[in-house]
Amino acid sequence: MDKNVIYVSSDIKLDNDSLLLNESLFHNANGYIGVRSAFEEGYPQGYSSVRGQYINGFYDFSQAKQAENLYGLVQEKQTMLNVADTQTILIHFDNEVFSMFEGTVIKSRRWVDMEKGTTGRHVVWRSPQGKEVDITIIRMASFHQLSLFTIEILIKSINFTGDVMIESYHNGKVTNYFDPADPRTADEGFHYLQPNSCNIKYGASYITAKTSKSNLEVCSCVKNLLSGESERQFIVDDNNALCQMVTSMQSGETAKLIKYCVFADSLRVSDVSAHAAAQMKQALSVSLSELYQLQADYLSEYWANCRVEIEGDDELNTALKYNLFQMIQSVSKDEHGNIGPKGLSGEGYEGQYFWDSEMYIQPFFTVTNASISKKLISNRYETLEMAKENACRLGHKKGALYPWRTIMGKECSGYFPAGSAQYHINGDIAHSIVKYYLATKDVDFIASEGAEIIFETARLWMDAGNFYKGAFHINDVTGPDEYTCLVNNNYYTNAIAQYHLQWAAKLYYSLRKLPAFKRMQKKIQLRNEEISEFKKAAAKMYLPYDEKLKINPQDDSFLQKKQWDIATIPKRNFPLLLHYHPLHLYRYQVCKQPDTVLAHFILEDAQSLETMRNSFNYYEKCTTHDSSLSGCIFSIVAAKIGQRDKAFRYFGSSTKLDLLDLHRNTKDGIHTANMGGNYMAIVYGFGGFRLKESGICFAPMLPKRWTGYRFSICYDERRIAIHVGKEKCKFYLENGKAVSLTVYGKEHLLESKLTIKMA
């Protein structure tokens, strides 16, 4: 059994919960399109299915009605749309249709192949009337051609002789998922997408559809190729196209269907129909096996850059690989999209983008595939004007404030205390740009796009904060922990604002002579005095510290709140947010996820190790880990402060969160930020990797149960492979120039290979 192919079950479970979960776990995506892995032939009546196909960044506006309206509250949000359904295929053997819910499933399995970039389903089936067939279905969302999704079906007859009739659907009349029985979602059955043409050209069906409000258009094109096809007819109405094909077979023979599906959207191209036609032509210009090879080639390069391998724990190793595979499946490859907390695997969070992108996902790409980070930054840059409007909406006289959740750039957060009030997103974005800069030294890009974001968002701190008793305070914001909202001087927020303002000044001095920078400076009318203000605010930033506990309090009043022994809370009451009113949560020292502890990880130079250790111990007792973003960070900081076993435990459960459905919501989609966090847990946590102004650092440790692990880092046009073993850790310069690196605080020059004794 190849450890890079994951078999979830050699007997496919047919209960609805398993099917829904597997729609997420086995989804196909390439960062542009995502297709949930529903069965092609569907489920019986009474089963629910989130039968969705999504395009990154393709949205409509939907209503966000406020129970009580106040000035500036969001009235409209954006929803990622389910576009045409192209995955439906029925296979008729004479008068019987293939379904795993009828007849006998003799053998079955599903898998995702993370080297090939495909998913598969294999079923040996006996029909109620005794026909036996062996069916293999391979699905692929192509990395080589992002518009392309393919389904290949191999039908091998065991004892059947006769006609096989295949009905391949292309349905334009779709909605996002809703439960008509649930009054809270019943009005979500709205047809955001309305097909405006459906026709057949050169044997392919084309459906174009328009959104209700956002004025966007999408075209999907489907072409079916069936081996030995003897008959074909199309049945077409305004919204749907059905292609019926017949082939005949004898016992032992195999028939093959290939279904090519391409998508084009008006965010990216002007003539969606023409583009879809061209994309179909391109897809058909090479064979499917060539397309499979191109897919494998793409992934081969991907894995070479981001490989992480654990020696001595195959199960964990495969789980981790699954995490990293989902990263490349989910992330946008262009600046029109970003990466949502569920990637393209489901409709959770309505496909909106959050700080997860910058704080949990970019750190992975920045050191393995920086060109993707660059696109993510460009996506933010594209929406900078809207971030300025968002700042205005909130009453600010200058600067930009990025929305807490968005697709196209406007705020979608309906509950601002745990949404728009999370001003730290400005610092998070600045932090991710600085890290990109440190990893790539891509001065031109920073001067033309990155710096403009950094300055506009830095300006916001100056308007949001104020000096009080000589210190710079930031009041009425919410930190990462959403169990404590609208607080003053959230440590994380103030610390990242300080970092942000310091770097705004640094970049100003280091880049100001570049022509691109000068153009930007003129464009945004950045004055020299503003830089002085940034420096002053950073220098005087108020960072709460408690003398008695010797920790950084989460905010000005966290420590005066009631304490709550988490161990006494009944298990059924987790996650707390589903069982307690926000006011109750706000009144207790209880955290959904790391807040100060996250600050201690990403801004470790701001505090002594002792303070971090005290903080970790204090907040660990208060934290429920109700967020999937929690365990990985606790793992990293536990590693940092030397609590090796604890670091290992946090890492293990975090890495299997989706595969074991630990949060019981993977059916709504995978957890991409958690996955990025798990990468960090091994590389930044156990590997002790840091990307600093002074260069790159490592402080490797080996969890007791492993015999070793390896990972790679791309840094400033070179790739470095690291192997950590029981006695030694080894650094290999795989390409690029020699580089100085710091291991356990001591500087070394890596020319080709470096061996260091484990601390």
Added chain:
Amino acid sequence: MDKNVIYVSSDIKLDNDSLLLNESLFHNANGYIGVRSAFEEGYPQGYSSVRGQYINGFYDFSQAKQAENLYGLVQEKQTMLNVADTQTILIHFDNEVFSMFEGTVIKSRRWVDMEKGTTGRHVVWRSPQGKEVDITIIRMASFHQLSLFTIEILIKSINFTGDVMIESYHNGKVTNYFDPADPRTADEGFHYLQPNSCNIKYGASYITAKTSKSNLEVCSCVKNLLSGESERQFIVDDNNALCQMVTSMQSGETAKLIKYCVFADSLRVSDVSAHAAAQMKQALSVSLSELYQLQADYLSEYWANCRVEIEGDDELNTALKYNLFQMIQSVSKDEHGNIGPKGLSGEGYEGQYFWDSEMYIQPFFTVTNASISKKLISNRYETLEMAKENACRLGHKKGALYPWRTIMGKECSGYFPAGSAQYHINGDIAHSIVKYYLATKDVDFIASEGAEIIFETARLWMDAGNFYKGAFHINDVTGPDEYTCLVNNNYYTNAIAQYHLQWAAKLYYSLRKLPAFKRMQKKIQLRNEEISEFKKAAAKMYLPYDEKLKINPQDDSFLQKKQWDIATIPKRNFPLLLHYHPLHLYRYQVCKQPDTVLAHFILEDAQSLETMRNSFNYYEKCTTHDSSLSGCIFSIVAAKIGQRDKAFRYFGSSTKLDLLDLHRNTKDGIHTANMGGNYMAIVYGFGGFRLKESGICFAPMLPKRWTGYRFSICYDERRIAIHVGKEKCKFYLENGKAVSLTVYGKEHLLESKLTIKMA
């Protein structure tokens, strides 16, 4: 011109804004029913009208959809319903129908008569064809018979001879006001009330209707009597009844229509149709002139108890009288209703009840008509179980928390930071019960109802607050000022909680031997240790104090917020809540209304006069008075600290708030809490009246522009009249036993009359 009759205009303005405003200002109500004063004949097409008739406490549930749902957020609210329209009457003179928008209005005026308890409209009109008539319309909501609303129309012919045909409508198919052009309110056109029968019995029309969700029923019955009636027919469908009547007249003759309208609702009676029939029979059993006399008698007694007269400023005097007249029009006379911020004059705030009842309106009734305060307290008592459920919803393990806004007892607040988080409502209710107790010594009622409320709400403080560094803290609540939400240790909240807990203990010791009290104690399982806990929390209550400014900060962090010079804010940006996002407001030292200053008024013994003076000066600079509850309190505290001119200025503009439509929203309804506050401004402010455990106190002062003023106080089964002049103030014991009172800090015995030199 009788100064007790207010003429708004001797020429009725016909622009839509004036008409809408006057629908509120001239509405008729008696605390049970309220009818907005729309023209009987309606307005031309294109005019908007809030043509409403309301029953106090009669509601339906309506949707409160949250843009982002969190556990425990309100999903459903209550809306006071517009019940059947009984005010529509068309008068046809041959082929012409009376309308002020056609022909010529030769003369017109509208008035409210505050001694008679009626409103009137008088129009001398020439039709387009030259018919001249003199029409007088008198409307009354009867205090004697609460179910009854009458319209009397006197039609005097000046030059017309012929048939007068009157069409009197009774429309059951009504909705609450909505603007179909406004998408935010468009779905409010829902028919909450659905007529289920409409028929004629004994010449009267009956319409019964059911609510959509609250399972309530209402019956309205209408009977028309026309002098010299020659013909009559009814046109009836499922929802509406029209009575057409004809009479003939000659020049100089007068015809008279009386329309009797009665209402019965299932909150108060079981068989609404039978009750309506009985009520109609009762109304018809006496003549209209007798009904008018009963109305005048009722008001005569009302005015005797609550009379306030200003000498030397007739305009202000009339405005003040208008305020007090609206109090008796608006307040419920039974425990099934309460008093909304708009009374029964409009649909603002959806007819829900707030803390306004206890803090702004009850203080008036408690010292002028305590039996009404008793009903208001009973209304809260009726909903105590729901207040306990509300506490549960918010995660509390014990106690009751009254909803911030409600009709039938469940929380309606869609935005909890400026709603449910205003825990001070518990203290406000307790405070009002204590005041009722001090004014009446009604020990039995307190032991049976009042104390149970006080203990259950006191328990909540113990669950909401916590000890920190030896002091009792209350975190994450909102004080009266809604421009600063979710704060720690709001001074007002902590101070009123302290008062509340102290009084809970006091009442326990003074009442515990009463049988009614013992029953209550057993019912709610009140333990002795709880009383000790109350006392301890009260004694250790943390009351923020700033040593430097020598003021009580509004909360723990108010003083570290940004300052904002209100004078620099453009006039068009007021009220701020309509122009700034809440987050912006929360980040500044800016107040909508008094918060600490209100605490200094109602809990004046908690602080030194110097601290109050400092606080007043500090907060006055921060306060926009965007709430209509603001000016009156600033007037009272200005008087208290000796800023006499300022007190006078605040009082004047506050008292004319509705008549001059100073907040530009009186069309949505009058401001009852403001009106109660204006009473307090003269009696508690200039009169220096206080109702304390030690007895009643006065410290009268006379504003410079007045020659004198008088008011009355009912206290412990006696009535005291007070006259304040330039040199002396005089106290008259109008009935009851001799009483000791404190004037300017010195105790006196009032036996029949007492004269004190002005300080």
